[in-house]
Amino acid sequence: MNGKTLYDKLWDSHLVRENEDGTSLLYIDRQLIHEVTSPQAFEGMRLANRPLWRTEANVAVPDHNIPTKDRDEGIEDPISKLQVDTLDENCESFQIKEFKMSDPNQGIVHVIGPEQGLTLPGMTIVCGDSHTSTHGALGALAFGIGTSEVEHVLATQCLIQQKSKNMLINVKGELREGITAKDLILFIIGKIGTAGGTGYAIEFGGDVIKSLSMEGRMTICNMTIEAGARAGLIAVDQTTLDYVKGKPFSPKGELWGQACEYWETLQSDENAAFDKTIEIDAGDINPMVTWGTSPELVVDIESDIPTSENGKFQPALDYMGLDQGTAIKDIALDKIFIGSCTNSRIEDLREAAKVVDGKKVSDSIKLAMVVPGSCPVKEQAEKEGLDKIFLDAGFEWRDPGCSMCLAMNADRLESGERCASTSNRNFEGRQGQGGRTHLVSPAMAAAAAIKGHFVNVAKGDWEN
Amino acid sequence: MDKFYTFTGIVAPLDRDNIDTDAIIPKQFLKSIHRTGFGPNLFDEWRYLDHGEPGQDCSNRPLNQDFVLNRNPYQKASILLTRENFGCGSSREHAPWALIGFGFKTIIAESFADIFYNNCFKNGILLITLAKEQIQSLFEKTESENEFTLAVNLENQALIDSRGNMTPFEIESFRKDALMNGLDEIGLTLSHEEEIKTFEKNHLQKHPWLFTT
Numbered sequence: 067m068n069g070k071t072l073y074d075k076l077w078d079s080h081l082v083r084e085n086e087d088g089t090s091l092l093y094i095d096r097q098l099i100h101e102v103t104s105p106q107a108f109e110g111m112r113l114a115n116r117p118l119w120r121t122e123a124n125v126a127v128p129d130h131n132i133p134t135k136d137r138d139e140g141i142e143d144p145i146s147k148l149q150v151d152t153l154d155e156n157c158e159s160f161q162i163k164e165f166k167m168s169d170p171n172q173g174i175v176h177v178i179g180p181e182q183g184l185t186l187p188g189m190t191i192v193c194g195d196s197h198t199s200t201h202g203a204l205g206a207l208a209f210g211i212g213t214s215e216v217e218h219v220l221a222t223q224c225l226i227q228q229k230s231k232n233m234l235i236n237v238k239g240e241l242r243e244g245i246t247a248k249d250l251i252l253f254i255i256g257k258i259g260t261a262g263g264t265g266y267a268i269e270f271g272g273d274v275i276k277s278l279s280m281e282g283r284m285t286i287c288n289m290t291i292e293a294g295a296r297a298g299l300i301a302v303d304q305t306t307l308d309y310v311k312g313k314p315f316s317p318k319g320e321l322w323g324q325a326c327e328y329w330e331t332l333q334s335d336e337n338a339a340f341d342k343t344i345e346i347d348a349g350d351i352n353p354m355v356t357w358g359t360s361p362e363l364v365v366d367i368e369s370d371i372p373t374s375e376n377g378k379f380q381p382a383l384d385y386m387g388l389d390q391g392t393a394i395k396d397i398a399l400d401k402i403f404i405g406s407c408t409n410s411r412i413e414d415l416r417e418a419a420k421v422v423d424g425k426k427v428s429d430s431i432k433l434a435m436v437v438p439g440s441c442p443v444k445e446q447a448e449k450e451g452l453d454k455i456f457l458d459a460g461f462e463w464r465d466p467g468c469s470m471c472l473a474m475n476a477d478r479l480e481s482g483e484r485c486a487s488t489s490n491r492n493f494e495g496r497q498g499q500g501g502r503t504h505l506v507s508p509a510m511a512a513a514a515a516i517k518g519h520f521v522n523v524a525k526g527d528w529e530n
Numbered sequence: 531m532d533k534f535y536t537f538t539g540i541v542a543p544l545d546r547d548n549i550d551t552d553a554i555i556p557k558q559f560l561k562s563i564h565r566t567g568f569g570p571n572l573f574d575e576w577r578y579l580d581h582g583e584p585g586q587d588c589s590n591r592p593l594n595q596d597f598v599l600n601r602n603p604y605q606k607a608s609i610l611l612t613r614e615n616f617g618c619g620s621s622r623e624h625a626p627w628a629l630i631g632f633g634f635k636t637i638i639a640e641s642f643a644d645i646f647y648n649n650c651f652k653n654g655i656l657l658i659t660l661a662k663e664q665i666q667s668l669f670e671k672t673e674s675e676n677e678f679t680l681a682v683n684l685e686n687q688a689l690i691d692s693r694g695n696m697t698p699f700e701i702e703s704f705r706k707d708a709l710m711n712g713l714d715e716i717g718l719t720l721s722h723e724e725e726i727k728t729f730e731k732n733h734l735q736k737h738p739w740l741f742t743t
Contacts, residue, residue, distance in 0.1 A: 082729040083722060087704035091722060093729055095740055103622065105563035114716070120730075122741060131561065145561040145584055152563050189740065196621040196645055212623035212649035213565075214715075222719040224726055228702075260548055261615040264644055294618065296644050317739035325739045360548050360618075381546070474557050493552040493619060495575045 069335025071232045072299050073267040076207035076332070080190045082224055092227045095189040097219045099126035099162070100175050101153040102474070103194025107217035108156040118160055119223040125184050126157050126164040129174045130474045134437050134464035137167065146475065160220075171314075173440020173466040176200040176288065176407035180280070181440055183313025187302045187329040192219055197407045197490065199290040203283035204310065205302035205332040207267070210291065230297065231341040233266040234334075237274035239349040244524030246417065247282030248409060248488065248507035250274070251289040252354035254346060256364040263295030266342065269334060270300050274348040280309040281413035288408045289490050292361040301333035353524050355394050356492045356505040358382035363492075367394055367510070367522045385494050386502050387482070394520050397504065400483040402427075402434035402461075402515040403497070404508050406471035409488035410439030412446050414508040418488075419452040421512035421528060427460035428518030435462040435477070437469040461515070473498045486514040531654045533712035537635060538681040539608030542598055543672040549612060550619035551646060555628040559584050568624055569631020573599065599632070603677050610637045611668055617646025626653045636682050638689070640665050651705050652715070656684060658699045668697075684709060 070078070082091040104126070111118075118124065131146035133139075141147035150167060157164035165172045171182060176197050179185035185201045191208035192198060194216045201208035215225055235254060255262075268290050275283065283300050290298030300306075307326055310316045317325045352366035359382045365372065372379070373390045383390060388397070404410070404418050415438060427434045436456050438444035444466060447453055453463045470477040471489035479485050479501025488511050489496075492503040506514070513521050513528035521527035559571045561584055570588035577599060579592040593600045599607065610629070616639040617625060626649050629637070636656045650657050660668075671691065672678045681690040684706060689697040708715070719726075734741055 080733075083725050085704070087707065088702065089704050091719060091726070093726070093733060102560050106565045106623075109563075109565075116716070119726075120741075143561075149561050149563055186740070188737070194621055194623075196619065198621075210621035210645050212621050212626075212645065212652060214623060214649065214652040218716050218719065221716050222726065223730070224719055226715060226719065260618055261641060261643070264615070264641065291645075294615070294643065321739040325737075328737065360550075362548075472552075472557050474560065491550070491552070491619060493550045495556055496552050499556070499575055499581050 068339040069337040071334040071338040072269055072301055073232055089226050089228055091224045093224055094192050094219050096191045097124045098175050098179055098193035101128045101149045102130045103213050105152045106213045110217040111220055116221045118220055121161050124162045126162050127175050128153050128167050130468045132167050132467045133475055134467050134469050137465050170441050174407045177439030183316030187332055196291045197288050199298045200284050200288040202287040202298040203300050209296040230267040231265055233268045234340040234343045235270050237272040237346045237348050239347045241348045245351050246507040247278055247285040249351055249354045251286045252364050253351045255293045255361045258293055260360055260362045261294045263293040266295045267297040268295040279413055281411040285408055302329045353510050355520055359385050359494050398519045399486045399514050400432050401485040402511050403470045403485055403487040404511050405437030405469050406489035408490045409508050412443050415447045415452050418508040418512040419455045421509050422459045423455050425459055425516045427515045430518040431515055434515040435464055437464045438466050440466045470497050486511045531712045534684050534709040536683045538679050540603055540606055541609045541611050541672055541678050541680055542604040542607035543669050544612045547614040548618055549616050551622050551625040554625040560624050568628035572628040572632045608633050608635045610634050612639045614640045616642050618643040621645045623649045626650045626655055
């Protein structure tokens with residue numbers, strides 16, 4: 067008999083019942099809530115006069131709409147303000163724990179979950195946000211849901227689900243110096259496509275994944291949704307346990323030992339059967355840059371924009387204002403964004419600061435900004451002096467939030483502006499209507515800020 | 531959720547792969563705290579020539595006449611025909627809310643993104659997946675016929691054109707059942723309340739560190 071995959075184990079341990087129609091009722095340990103996808107769910111609860119099933123399972127934070135500067139002046143846009151106020155009111159009336167905008171632990175929901183120990187290995191975690199896949203880096207089953215399902219979890223602590231298929235992406239070899247988790251996940255998406263993981267839960271394994279820090283693992287799992295899979299997973303190991311230990315809400319004392327004993331079982335069995343396995347050789351990977359309007363339209367820094375025989379790339383090229391055959395290194399930027407739930411953790415900021423240290427942002431760059439993922443990340447970075455490195459170079463050093471990843475607050479691209487961004491989506495209009503996004507790692511974005519165009523950060527091209 | 535009844539509607543062809551939820555409903559409209567009112571902003575950046583903001587009266591905005599939904603007779607379309615991986619990207623349920631607001635009841639594509647797929651069924655939109663060749667043939671019909679319509683019969687799982695040509699489609703039985711009966715899923719889950727409570731109790735015993743917040 068085959069053993070179980072990590073996904074199988076997490077699924078089985080949360081299975082409340084199997085319905086006759088082939089669906090299952092899955093128990094949800096934790097629901098994370100933000101202001102954008104929750105108001106209609108709370109409204110539904112009120113209309114049906116339903117109580118929360120388990121209040122403490124829910125934790126909320128505003129992140130999408132909030133300003134990244136002059137925060138003490140409040141939210142200028144009245145519609146954004148109403149949405150954040152609505153979250154505050156809903157949390158108050160339903161007694162849900164909320165990290166408000168002014169809270170010293172506020173941040174992007176997918177950054178603060180792990181940071182606070184609200185995300186723990188072995189949990190099922192949902193949030194009305196597709197990048198909930200991030201939390202799979204801790205060996206949790208975590209996936210994004212819509213607002214109807216947010217309400218379903220508020221009311222029942224369960225979701226009606228169909229089990230996904232199992233995919234293993236096995237990353238072998240070794241990442242070369244200067245190549246990051248972001249480059250690896252962009253490379254993977256380029257290989258399997260944005261629908262390559264549809265219908266699967268993807269487990270990332272192999273020596274390269276084991277060697278990654280938790281921040282790097284979160285970057286990988288975060289972008290699993292960009293490969294079409296709702297959930298990404300990485301097995302629990304010592305790196306995971308070291309990360310979770312001592313977090314504000316992680317178990318303490320006797321419970322810690324008990325939890326670790328269980329968490330150490332959270333790996334796929336050696337004889338587990340996957341429906342699909344993909345082998346990746348990490349040694350082939352260079353810094354990656356997207357050139358189109360889908361994360362799968364990606365090449366490495368040494369390449370040119372590819373040519374499509376049937377004109378398939380034309381709409382993306384037209385939108386991006388680029389021609390096929392153009393060298394990636396010849397693409398000049400207007401703005402630089404270092405932030406988002408993909409790349410705004412302390413390690414990301416350290417990598418970017420290392421590149422920026424002692425340099426100046428190119429005169430051709432209109433705006434270069436760093437938006438830390440959370441208040442604790444910001445504080446830590448300031449302790450290390452990273453803020454000074456960025457500020458001295460000409461970057462803006464902002465307050466935490468989703469910011470220009472999706473431009474729901476005031477941070478956005480103007481039409482035609484081109485941005486090197488450490489975020490996760492390069493869709494049309496994502497960072498502002500008519501804006502053009504190139505997805506890269508923090509180090510690549512930092513180097514592009516210095517030179518005004520893309521350079522190969524792994525070759526040290528930004529240094530002279 | 532309303533029950534899904536057999537209907538006949540105009541098919542609007544949107545010939546593109548990987549249409550994401552940012553294109554379906556741009557982010558500025560996600561600031562609404564309501565479930566309705568998104569229809570005029572469906573595909574906002576493709577549909578209008580100016581920049582749209584929430585709360586705006588869309589009836590006076592300049593239309594992009596090249597965009598399919600602005601062309602006659604597609605303003606009245608209730609079936610959307612598209613290609614691969616429709617609805618990729620974010621989990622925003624505002625995407626199905628906008629599609630419903632416009633008048634779409636059914637979307638036919640080669641494939642759909644997972645979260646979007648779920649969200650649509652929760653809102654009574656029927657998503658139909660067909661093979662590449664079948665999709666191609668439907669696109670050709672929207673070109674050759676002036677006002678190509680299809681009857682969508684969920685009960686018999688069939689699409690029927692005006693000449694009586696039938697295309698069968700597959701759908702999971704629980705989704706069909708939910709649409710046909712307009713089921714309240716939360717109510718259904720709560721009918722298993724005792725089982726959930728029993729599970730929860732055992733779960734907490736096994737993993738006592740879980741419920742400490």
